[in-house]
Amino acid sequence: MLNLKKLLCILMCFSLSIVLLNMAINAEELMTLEDLDVKIIDTPVIRSDLYFADVRDDGWFALGTWNTTVRDPNCIREKFFDIYNAEGEFQKTVRLVSQKPTYFELTENALNIYIYPTEIICDLTSGELQICHSNLSEEEIRQLNTKKRFPVGEWTYMFKGITRPYSAFYRTNGNQTQLLVKTEGNAPTGTQALIISGIAAIASLIALSFVVVFLRRSKKKQNSMPTKD
Secondary structure (H helix, E strand, C coil), rough: CCCHHHHHHHHHHHHHHHHHHHHHHHHCCCCCCCHHHHECCCCCCCCEEEEEEECCCCCECCCCEEEEEECCCCCCCCEEEEEEECCCCCEEEEEEEECCCEEECCCCCCEEEECEEEEEEECCCCCCEEEEEECHHHHHHHCCCCCCCECCCCEEEEEEECCCCCCCCEEEECCCCCEEEEECCCCHHHHHHHHHHHHHHHHHHHHHHHHHHHHHHHHHHHHHHCCEE
């Protein structure tokens, strides 16, 4: 027979396992469409920045942009996923609000948006929204939206600019280039921000050099002045 100490130890281990299991379930709890305030927008909007893209084998593509809408310590961001057909014609936008890392992919039938472990599926035909537990691992999801160039058939789709946010999305086949989406230019692009930062850094170095030269000359002038007995 089990003694009292062993019985208590088993009960404690069992209780601890229940607590840990509940914590794991809560950590993996799915968000709802209401939690994320998900909406379908049928009117195209010109974005002030472009961050991520995914391109389908037939030329359909989706662009992701993040806009800060609530300026508070939580940095809540409104996120837009604009969908276009192979001719570059706007189809629809999926919009949501989330602080968490968000990734997406464009499939044959849907736009899939991942906020691990939640997956939002937007049917491209009906516009119907569905939410479920993602079949992809967190690591697989993090591999999405890492590309800047997308070879598709004879075309290569790509962003214009060196760093995010980009200023335009276009495609080229070597002989011709087609502009697909261009920003409205209200916010500096990643390239512009890089140039501005570089100019600011150079200006700071020049100013610092003048200060150093001035201090050296002042010290040299003081040292050369005759001292009174």
